[in-house]
Amino acid sequence: MAPMAALGVAAAVTYFWRGVGVAVSGKMDKxxxxxxxxxxxxxxxxxxxxxxxxxxxxxxxxxxxxxxxxxxxxxxxxxxxxxxxxxxxxxxxxxxxxxxxxxxxxx
Incomplete structure (x- = not known):
């Protein structure tokens, strides 16, 4: 896998889980x-x-x-x-x- 493609996949996965965290964080009791x-x-x-x-x-x-x-x-x-x-x-x-x-x- 080309380095730029690997970087793109890593960024996409990271931002996906950050988005899930933002979406769910309002419903959680800290x-x-x-x-x-x-x-x-x-x-x-x-x-x-x-x-x-x-x-x-x-x-x-x-x-x-x-x-x-x-x-x-x-x-x-x-x-x-x-x-x-x-x-x-x-x-x-x-x-x-x-x-x-x-x-x-x-x-």
Missing amino acids: DSAIFRWVTCVAYALLAGLIARMILLPIGPLAELGLEQRAGATIISLAVFFLTRKNLLAGVTAGAVALVLMAKLGPL
């Missing part, structure tokens, strides 16, 4: 038990991925020690809560902390 369950599962998956990145990293993150990764996580969480749960500030602080720790080495 406070229902199923949505609470989906939210819990999504947060659990995210927490698992973050824990894996800290404890069992791959790629460039694996070059830093566990202490450095944990330190950047603590800094990121502290900034997140000190800025009244500002996600951008927390993520930026964590990224800057990781870069500085990588450049300066273990302290």
Whole structure:
């Protein structure tokens, strides 16, 4: 299959399911038990991925020690809560902390 045809099929399938979601979304109760369950599962998956990145990293993150990764996580969480749960500030602080720790080495 030509690359452009594959791209077209992928886009059509994606937009079809987005359209179905828009059509059905007005009839759903966002406070229902199923949505609470989906939210819990999504947060659990995210927490698992973050824990894996800290404890069992791959790629460039694996070059830093566990202490450095944990330190950047603590800094990121502290900034997140000190800025009244500002996600951008927390993520930026964590990224800057990781870069500085990588450049300066273990302290």
